[in-house]
Amino acid sequence: MVKVALLGASGGIGQPLSLLLKLSPYVSKLALYDIVDPQGISVDLSHINTTAECTSYSKDDLVDALRGSRVVVIPAGVPRKPGMTRDDLFKINAGIMRNLCECIVKTCPNATVLIISNPVNSLVPVAIETFKKNGIDGSNRIMGITTLDLVRAETFLGDYMNNSRVTTVGSNQFDKRRMHKVISVIGGHSGHTIVPIMLLKPMVYMMKPGQYDSLINRIQFGGDEVVKAKQGKGSATYSMAYSGYKFIEYILKSIQRESLEGLGYIPAYINFTKLTNGNDLSKKLNSNELEYFSIPINLTNGRIESIDTTILDKISEKEKEMVGKAIPELITNAKKGQRFIRNEAKL
Numbered sequence: 111m112v113k114v115a116l117l118g119a120s121g122g123i124g125q126p127l128s129l130l131l132k133l134s135p136y137v138s139k140l141a142l143y144d145i146v147d148p149q150g151i152s153v154d155l156s157h158i159n160t161t162a163e164c165t166s167y168s169k170d171d172l173v174d175a176l177r178g179s180r181v182v183v184i185p186a187g188v189p190r191k192p193g194m195t196r197d198d199l200f201k202i203n204a205g206i207m208r209n210l211c212e213c214i215v216k217t218c219p220n221a222t223v224l225i226i227s228n229p230v231n232s233l234v235p236v237a238i239e240t241f242k243k244n245g246i247d248g249s250n251r252i253m254g255i256t257t258l259d260l261v262r263a264e265t266f267l268g269d270y271m272n273n274s275r276v277t278t279v280g281s282n283q284f285d286k287r288r289m290h291k292v293i294s295v296i297g298g299h300s301g302h303t304i305v306p307i308m309l310l311k312p313m314v315y316m317m318k319p320g321q322y323d324s325l326i327n328r329i330q331f332g333g334d335e336v337v338k339a340k341q342g343k344g345s346a347t348y349s350m351a352y353s354g355y356k357f358i359e360y361i362l363k364s365i366q367r368e369s370l371e372g373l374g375y376i377p378a379y380i381n382f383t384k385l386t387n388g389n390d391l392s393k394k395l396n397s398n399e400l401e402y403f404s405i406p407i408n409l410t411n412g413r414i415e416s417i418d419t420t421i422l423d424k425i426s427e428k429e430k431e432m433v434g435k436a437i438p439e440l441i442t443n444a445k446k447g448q449r450f451i452r453n454e455a456k457l
């Protein structure tokens with residue numbers, strides 16, 4: 111069991127995620143930090159009869175919140191309103207990410223850092239560059255959480271299968287939780303950089319013309335659906351808390367040395383260049399410039415042991431086309447984050 115720090119704990123994602131972490135058998139201490147004091151959340155959660163010991167921290171207490179943390183989860187930052195892109199959040203959230211990471215790298219440099227705040231495609235580079243500026247390579251333990259795209263893919267494909275004649279193949283409804291054997295998602299976390307990969311190719315042939323394209327579109331722009339429905343009151347929070355916890359649980363299980371076998375592909379948005387199989391990924395994606403990509407990872411002790419590029423061996427022409435479209439945008443997004451820290455370092 112380990113200490114987990116949650117930065118941005120008072121927010122729309124932070125609150126339900128705090129609850130899920132309080133229920134986790136893998137967490138011994140849960141440190142809740144936010145500039146809006148999370149004391150009430152912490153006291154409330156502390157009445158739940160699970161093991162995790164909750165404490166709250168605000169403003170200048172960040173060092174205390176982080177001290178001894180093995181895992182740091184970051185949903186701190188502003189969410190989108192209708193009409194905005196995730197990239198529009200960069201101006202505010204990049205500064206928040208840099209300041210938090212400056213403190214993480216000095217207080218718990220070996221912690222695994224899991225980034226939820228948007229734009230993920232640029233903020234993971236901000237975090238990695240901040241570590242680098244402080245002389246530390248964090249690329250095997252700083253990850254962007256892209257699990258919501260995977261959860262959406264499983265849900266929307268499950269809906270399609272249950273609502274179409276595909277259900278007549280078996281007598282029961284398809285279990286959406288088993289969809290990880292049917293679909294995965296790689297690339298990044300915004301629009302066309304989100305690239306769904308059908309693991310069971312015959313599924314595509316079973317779909318009516320147009321259905322596959324509309325499924326892909328819904329997965330890529332699922333975030334917009336929630337932003338629109340919330341009418342200016344933010345973006346996905348409950349589905350993100352669930353997806354975030356799902357990914358955090360992989361990390362915690364791996365720290366606990368539990369087997370992750372049978373859980374399917376576990377993608378995360380990472381800097382793959384120095385990792386085992388990183389060269390292989392560059393070759394398969396046919397790009398020397400791309401450094402960040404969401405790709406299945408193999409974990410040991412909560413860190414990336416290697417990346418698994420086999421998912422790219424089975425992709426269709428249409429999926430190749432989607433990957434090709436994602437790469438230039440991913441390069442631009444990553445450079446934006448890198449420049450933010452590198453230019454500052456020159457001042």
Ligand SMILES: NC(=O)c1ccc[n+]([C@@H]2O[C@H](COP(=O)([O-])OP(=O)(O)OC[C@H]3O[C@@H](n4cnc5c(N)ncnc54)[C@H](O)[C@@H]3O)[C@@H](O)[C@H]2O)c1
Binds near residue numbers: 120143229255258345
């Ligand atoms: N990765 C994903 O799939 C995904 C999904 C949904 C949302 N998001 C992103 O997560 C972020 C948070 O979303 P939300 O709905 O929880 O927003 P929110 O506004 O409800 O909560 C954000 C919290 O961060 C806090 N905060 C701001 N600056 C801080 C700082 N310097 N230190 C600590 N806390 C700080 C705020 O006080 C607030 O409580 C957004 O950027 C959103 O776009 C990502």
Ligand SMILES: O=C(O)C[C@H](O)C(=O)O
Binds near residue numbers: 190196336337
């Ligand atoms: O859409 C957003 O801005 C939030 C999040 O990235 C999502 O995919 O729901």
